[in-house]
Amino acid sequence: MLALISGVMVLAQVLMAQARPESLAPLAEQVSPAVVNITTTTVIEGRTGPQGIVPEGSPFEDFFREFQDRNRGNGDTPRPRRSSALGSGFVISEDGYIVTNNHVIEEADEIEIEFFPGEGQPVQPLPAKVVGTDPTTDIALLKVEAPMPLKFVTFADSDTARVGDWVVAMGNPLGQGFSVSAGIVSARNRELSGSYDDYIQTDAAINRGNSGGPLFNMDGDVVGVNTAILSPNGGSIGIGFSMASNVVSKVVKQLKDFGETRRGWLGVRIQDVTDDVAEAMGLDAAKGALVTDVPDGPAKDAGMLSGDVILSFDGIEVEDTRGLVRTVGNTEVGKTVRVVVYREGKTETLKVTLGRREEAERQASRSGDDKDAPEQTEKQLLGLSVSVLTEELRGELNVPAGTDGLVIMSVDEASEAWEKGLRAGDVITEAGQQKVAAIADLEARIDEAQEAGRKSLLLLVRRSGEPRFVALNLPE
Known part of the structure; x- marks a missing residue:
């Protein structure tokens, strides 16, 4: 009997060893030429005074004012400065179409694509233009003009991905350059808060800079687009989310055909x-x-x-x-x-x-703009005290021009929001993968999520210009 049990255990170990690939190097070599680094540049208008650097009345205030004065040049107007950010993406056609996350390129003035080094690849970074974006699924489609046909990857049928299947994430984590991490599909059909969410959860390491990069199956096809993580500190703890390829491929087709999405509306x-x-x-x-x-x-x-x-x-x-x-x-x-x-x-x-959802939402927005009711400027929601982003607050926090959202004025230290790292000065720019510019917008996203039976709401929060997704539980 003991011999039989030992034999079964040995057989199980052999089968596990056979299921796990000896090396992921062949797969990495196969798909890496289609993975790209994305650098975005945004011009931020200069501001007078040391707002957002030191508190008013600080003994360092004069020092920073002199420093800023030297950097202005001879004129009285502060110089605009350039802010850069990094992300990832992947090529889906030889003529240069590239998929990434919308939050990677949102509000960028310039976008440059750096290709994986290798024979037949563009040596210098290439400028990219935005073909179309879909904030609802956080997907963007870019286009570059390359001097040669580009190596590309194709989408898999994400419905065939099983919990426990091996997957590989590729991208540019923390600006370190091309990088590979491996893991498994931890869960399927995860819903963070959006109406069209279909996330694959994975324990493959995903960090800041991986956003927009591909999640590959063992056949070298894209099964998801790395989009968000759950983390108390902004780093990977093995809970990452990739938007399923069956959602992405439909969005990409519409962006390519129309430059925008066209969803049915009941x-x-x-x-x-x-x-x-x-x-x-x-x-x-x-x-x-x-x-x-x-x-x-x-x-x-x-x-x-x-x-x-x-x-x-x-x-x-x-x-x-x-x-x-x-x-x-x-x-x-x-x-x-x-x-x-x-x-x-x-x-x-x-x-x-059916009508078109995007047009219905625009009409509803225009209708809401006609209301004369005074707008509330500060409110307690989800353990946060949030306020409308006024020009005064924009200056104090050094928030770039063109960024709209709600400023977190304070955080209840006993709340989940505090545990997940939200702090005063953070700016909420999206809730439920839709932009928020007023307190009523955030309240509407909370109501929509609760009406749909969802248990949490996904927030896109920016701190010093860096975006991070945070999911907060909704009140019962």
Whole structure:
């Protein structure tokens, strides 16, 4: 019996050894020519005085003012200064299309692409132009004009990635140059806060500068785009997130074809169907999406009502609100689809002609701009005291011109926000992967996340110009 057990253990060890590649060098050599370093440059307007460097009244104030005066030149106007940032990306076509994260190139005045050194590769960095961006999924598409066909990589079907599969991350972590790290798929279908999230969680080391770089499977195809990490200190602790390639490839195609995204829009507010709601409505199972409101739009035109439960959309069964939002968004704008709803104990089929989500959001924004209600300037949310970024605060914190967001004025030291490293002076520029410029914007993102049944909200926070994603739990 003992001999049998020993034999089984030896066999298991042999199988594990066979499953693990002896070396990742052949894979790294195969795909590295398509991985690029991205350097962005932003011109920041000069400011008078030593704001943001030393406190007012400090004994060092005169010293810093003299230092700034010397750097202004002969004129009275402070010199603009250039701020640089680093990120990663990868080539997806021989004619020079490159994928990266939107937050890597956002608001950049200049973008340079540095290629992996090797035969047949561009030796000098090449300037890149922005083809299009999608802040919702944090994806950007760039284009360079190279003197030769570029080596490129292709997207994998991320739905085939399994928990436990080996993956390799490549990029430019902490500005150290081309680097490779390996790990496994730790989890699938992670949702950080956005409506279109489909993240692959990995323990492959991802650090600042890896953003926008590829996550490869063992076939050398891109299974994800490295986007965010969870960390108390900004460094890798083995919890990284890559936007799934099946999401990225659809976004990239639209950016390439139109220069922008064009997502389908149904025009309803929805929530998940819980067990008690299903029982109260007479449904056999807690699935589908419960319609809570039907504002003017495609669904209202088709006769959809508040209280309807959407069971299927365009022939696809609806499991929950998240699945419906993603399915609708991936459907062609202007397409007429069949939507099966449960209403008063029976099903009905409605024909809905989809609108375009981006246009609906622009109209809603314009409508909100017309409101005369005074805007709140400071509020306590998620353990943070946040304030609108005024010009006075912009000057005190040295926030670059063109950066909009909410300033963190103070942080509750007993809160999760404090534990995750948020501090006074940080600037929240996005929440739920949408820009925030007013307190009402942050409140709306919190409400949307709670209505969709999500447990956390992803914030994009900038400190001294450096971006970092932080996910905060929402109140129950």
